[in-house]
Amino acid sequence: MKHSFQRAGAAAVAVGVAASMGISSGVSGASAGHVSRASGKLTIALVVGASSDPFFQAMKIGAQQEASKLGVNVIYQGNSTTYSPATQIPVVNQVLATKPSGLAIAPTDPTALQAAVNRAISEGIPVVNVDTHVNSMSKVLSFITGNNTQGGMVAADALAKAMHYKSGSTFQVAVGLSSGTSTTDVARLTGFKQEIAKKYPGVKIVATGYSESNSATANTNINNWLTAYPHLTGIFAIDGTNATGASSAIQAKGLVNKVSLVGYDAYANNVSLIKKGVITALIAQQPTLEGKMAVDDLVHYLRTHNTTGIQKAVQLPNITLTKTTPASTLKKYTYPA
Amino acid sequence: MDADHSTGTSVVPPIEGEAAQSMVGEAPVSVTPAGDLSAGAAAPSKRKGLLAALGSQQSILILVLLAMIGGFSIVKPVFFSVGVFGNILVAWAPVALIAIGETFVIISGGIDLSVGSTITLSGVIAGYAMAATTSAGWPSGFSIFIGALVAAGTGLLVGLVNATLINVAKLVPFVATLATLGAGAGVALVLTHGAPVGGGPSNAISLSVPRFGPFSWPAIFVIVVIVIAGFFLHTARFGRYVFAIGGNSFAATAVGISVPRYVTKVYGLSGMFAGLAGMITYLTLASGSPTAGTGDELSAIAAVVIGGASLTGGVGRIGGTVLGSLILTTVTSGLVVVNIDPNWNQVVVAILIAAAVSLQTVRRGIHRRPR
Structure with missing residues (x-):
């Protein structure tokens, strides 16, 4: 002191x-x-x-x-x-x-x-x-x-990789947002769509839903997607409520390793779900x-x-965390609580 | 349906439905069976029409539900499947549970806005308890039992705080429970920093999975609770007193009902049910989520109102609430399955509520005319 x-x-x-x-x-x-x-x-x-x-x-x-x-x-x-x-x-x-x-x-x-x-x-x-x-x-x-738009692009890359994307095949994916008005969610979705349009034309977004900031609602949305779209191969959970709702829905329906899940933000619980294989990849910000x-x-x-020594604009990279990420790196990017 | 319960000899008549409404107007102080009997005696031929009309709220709700299931199934045949019904019931169980508690509160003339954040708070606190017992090496069944107790206890505590604010601090229920709604959500966020609480028993989620056709253990539990709650509300003295208080609390006091004691019981019950709903949501999400119950208080109130209860108290049926909650969760899931723009969900729910309340008012208008 x-x-x-x-x-x-x-x-x-x-x-x-x-x-x-x-x-x-x-x-x-x-x-x-x-x-x-x-x-x-x-x-x-x-x-x-x-x-x-x-x-x-x-x-x-x-x-x-x-x-x-x-x-x-x-x-x-x-x-x-x-x-x-x-x-x-x-x-x-x-x-x-x-x-x-x-x-x-x-x-x-x-x-x-x-x-x-x-x-x-x-x-x-x-x-x-x-x-x-x-x-x-x-x-x-x-x-x-x-950058959230860049984060959405990275998420598209991670999801394509997890689904073993190859051109000529069709991959059905669903996207869960918090709401239609959350600017960060919309920026991430924009980046996701841009990257798909550019690199992964076989990826089709078949459903988009809002959690209304309620993880249980996200769970209901994703349960129903998994039932209504039996060929769904990937989910992009844009915010924390959807990561919780999607990871639980995939577990409840026994679809771990069958449906790839890319989430956003490295909460401790999400990182532990990477280790279990429920979440395929997490886009971690810093x-x-x-x-x-x-x-x-x-x-x-x-x-x-x-102002000497102050960088006018700094863009920190979004980090993709997966099961193969070293434990020390996972720990480094896990958000403190 | 209601007149059949009339005993004429009980201290408090079966103050349900229209009887309660008429009592407020006709016999504000002396609670005797007179209001009820005179209505029947004066217009014996009308009684059948009254019965039919009263019953019709639920008949209409059943028709609405069936029409919705039919409509969604035609647009998207996969809707008519055990899978989708299972999804609906998973979402329905916690909403129905808080709506049951809310039914008691609303019939008693109050309102409980705190149930949404009580789901969140109890799920989070139970999550911490289960993480502790799990890391201590306790068997998962024991952890889940402890979690359920902690969740119910947390909810009960919130309910008792509500009752104290109403009975002792003399806040109106809307303000009292608005305060605990905010406080509960705030405490959950302070505890979790906004991140879900994991580390509980690994097989928790398997308990939430539909096991018997579309029915999961939580759904079966809620159905049992509904049967017991229906018995207490519609045939036991407890329920009659709740109706009496909601119909006219001065009259209820005059005949010796301790209103504060029943306020405590009713809000305690609502809180405890919300706590258990928090536990069910924990099982569904496999974590204590700080956003698990956001906005659920409005779903509960909507279910009760769609079910035919009056926000002014004294009127309501458990059966109506059950149908109301089923309709709400069916719409939510149906719109997802049919893949309608999610922005429409709120609009559809809004129309449903408005239609249900207007139906109620119209029916009441029809009843008044003969008098």
Whole structure:
């Protein structure tokens, strides 16, 4: 504690010096970030879409770990379950009212969240975008993402490989989404379809369904697909609810190893289902690293008031995890809980 | 059907169906069989029509269900198969169970919005309990037994919190259970960080699989619960008091029924059923999922309302609720099998609810006219 306090004190001095020297940033075009007066520590606000999403939970853990290393605070906010600009805008406005030193935000809509991002920048709060971004990125410090469209493409590759795709044959697959309005789900589906159109013309998407954010509903959808399409060879479970619903349906119907299942996001339970062979492949993002890098960028800028060394746009690769992935790699990419 | 239960000598008349409605209007304080008998005595010839009309809600529901099965089967013949019926019953079991509890609550004049998140919460907590017993090396049957106890206990606890909020904190049921709905979902997310809880007995999922034709063990369990609940609601004193409270709680108090005690019992029952539904969902998903019960409270209420219960209390049948829940789960599965755009599901359910409630109102209107 003492150690971190000293570093925080040093940081406050550094920021103060930078501000008094009148170094202009060119990024935010405003004065240095605020330092919370109560603790003297920098405070990084991480505002996400749905705060209960394990993806964002893992991002929070990455941010917190880095923050405690650097001696700064992290506040983590977002609507608990709804990924929507309507619920995110009031949250980010409340967070900005508390005057954080820096803002890392995963905007739920590129247009709707632009105003909040502009407001932060005009108030001298540097902004980093994580996972998704706003339309105008010119004043945003950096953007760190695991591209969802690319993730959908990787998923198509993994599913084709698992089904032993060969041209000339037809492969029936079904896709389970959370809802028709979830932008991440739609981006993944777009990438999936693009890759199929380009590389796997024999793959036919015979059914698409929504779980309405309920894993039991996902289970009902997939049970019925497995009954209605006896030749179904693959399922792409785009979100966590569908991975749970699909893995249980495949087990209940005794179709493990007969129907290939590609899921998204490396929750501990999903990773254990890879080991059992129920889930054929998982597309893992790197939310912990995203959170860490966002804090790094903001703290670096707030302490040095300098953008040197900050990458403007970082795209982290999506990792495909399968049964043959080494245990250490599986462990590395499993989301912390 | 209802008038046959009339004993005339019991302290509280069989306050069901239209009798309860008339009682509110005609005899708000003194609960005597007068309201019921006079209705029958004044219009003996109408009684047959009343009986037929009352029975017709369920007859209509059976026709709707059969028409749906027929329609889906024509569009997609595979719908008419043991496989699809099995899928429907797997989805039906937890929804029916919470709808049964909800029937008692709604007839008593209340509402329980917390059942959806209680499914989630109890499934998650039972998941942790079973992961612990499994990693401790206990046999899987024992783990599942413990899981069921923990799930039922968690649900019962939520129900008792609801009852306390209503009886002691004097919240209206809607607000009390809205609070526990949010709190339950929140606690489940805090515990799990949004990820499913695995590590339970490896053969859990085999218990959820249809075993006797389309019937799985959970479905059979729910059918047994329905029979017992139907007995308690429609023939036992417990049920008569629940109807009495929902029909007119002041009158029920006046004849010596302890309303708070029955509120506790009814919400406790609803909570416990939701807990058991959480256990069934655990078995179906082979994990305690933090999203297992999202929105299920609305399915439960929809099933009860489609089944002919009145949200103002005092009216309802277990049989109607069972049919209502079957119709809802049949629509959901049917639309998937027929491969209709999933966005239509909500629209179809909405139309069903509106149609059922309007049917009820129209029927009540017909009854009122002779008086």
